[in-house]
Amino acid sequence: MAFHHLAVATRDVVGNHLFYSRAMGFELVKVEVRESPEGGWAKHFFYDTGDGEMMAFWELHGEEVPDEFPTGLSEAAGLPVWVNHIAFRSGSVAELEIHRKRWLEHGYDVLEIDHGWCHSVYTTDPNGTLVEWCVTTGEFDQDDRERALRALSEKVEFDVGKAKIERFRTEAEPVHRAGR
Numbered sequence: 001m002a003f004h005h006l007a008v009a010t011r012d013v014v015g016n017h018l019f020y021s022r023a024m025g026f027e028l029v030k031v032e033v034r035e036s037p038e039g040g041w042a043k044h045f046f047y048d049t050g051d052g053e054m055m056a057f058w059e060l061h062g063e064e065v066p067d068e069f070p071t072g073l074s075e076a077a078g079l080p081v082w083v084n085h086i087a088f089r090s091g092s093v094a095e096l097e098i099h100r101k102r103w104l105e106h107g108y109d110v111l112e113i114d115h116g117w118c119h120s121v122y123t124t125d126p127n128g129t130l131v132e133w134c135v136t137t138g139e140f141d142q143d144d145r146e147r148a149l150r151a152l153s154e155k156v157e158f159d160v161g162k163a164k165i166e167r168f169r170t171e172a173e174p175v176h177r178a179g180r
Contacts, residue, residue: 002051002052002053003053004052004053004054005046005053005054005055005056006054006055006056006086007044007055007056007057007058008056008057008058008071008073008127008129009057009058009059009060009069009071009127010057010058010059010071010126010127011059011068011069011071011127012126012127013043013045013057013059015126016045016057016125016126016127017045018126019106019108019125019126020047020055020057020125021047022106023102023103023106023108023123024047024088024131025102026047026048026049026055027047027048028045028046028047029046029047029048029054030045030046031043031044031045031046032044032046036060036062036064038062038064039062039063039064040060040061040062040063040064040065041061041062042058042059042060042061042062043058043059044056044057044058045057045058045059049088055086070128071127071128071129072124072127072128072129073085073086073129073130074128074129074130075128081124081128081129081130082122082130084129084130085122085129085130085131085132086129086130086131086132087120087131087132087133087134088131088132088133088134089133089134089135090133090134090135091135092135093119093135093137095133095135096112096119096120096121096133096135099121099133100112100121100168103121103123103170104168104170104171104172105170105172106172106174107170107172107173107174108123108124108170108174109123109167109168109169109170110122110123110167110168110170111123111165111166111167111168112165112166112167112168113163113164113165113166114137114163114164115163116137116138116159116161116163117136117137117138117140118134118135118136118137118138119134119135119137120132120133120134120135121133126174
């Protein structure tokens, strides 16, 4: 089942908009401006990510909202940046190359990993959240399913295969990096 939208907070709506519209290619399709239950108010921006799904961002206002708060999903939880991240589906490895080039052109460094069963490119958005484009390149078999179930309650062996990792540094300046 698909999701309708994923919503997270941002302190930099302009930088966020430039990243998600220009570097990601998503269209801003809706904003709602509402009072919050705590007495403040908020803007809720919705970006069409395709297939009827959306990514949404909150710009929060009011006394209940601190001036500074972590907006990176992992940062807010005190975890490494790679733990909590947002992965968007890519149609092919060739399409991943297009996303990688687009990010680099817009001033974002890229990490590319061929995991063996999927291939991904990663960057960090203006909120400090790791964003991924990913394409599944393998199929899951019964051994995969059984190993996953065993891992719920047993120690399982490390994956033997080494992921192929490449880093790409941009020469361009980021489109916008305020508030970080």
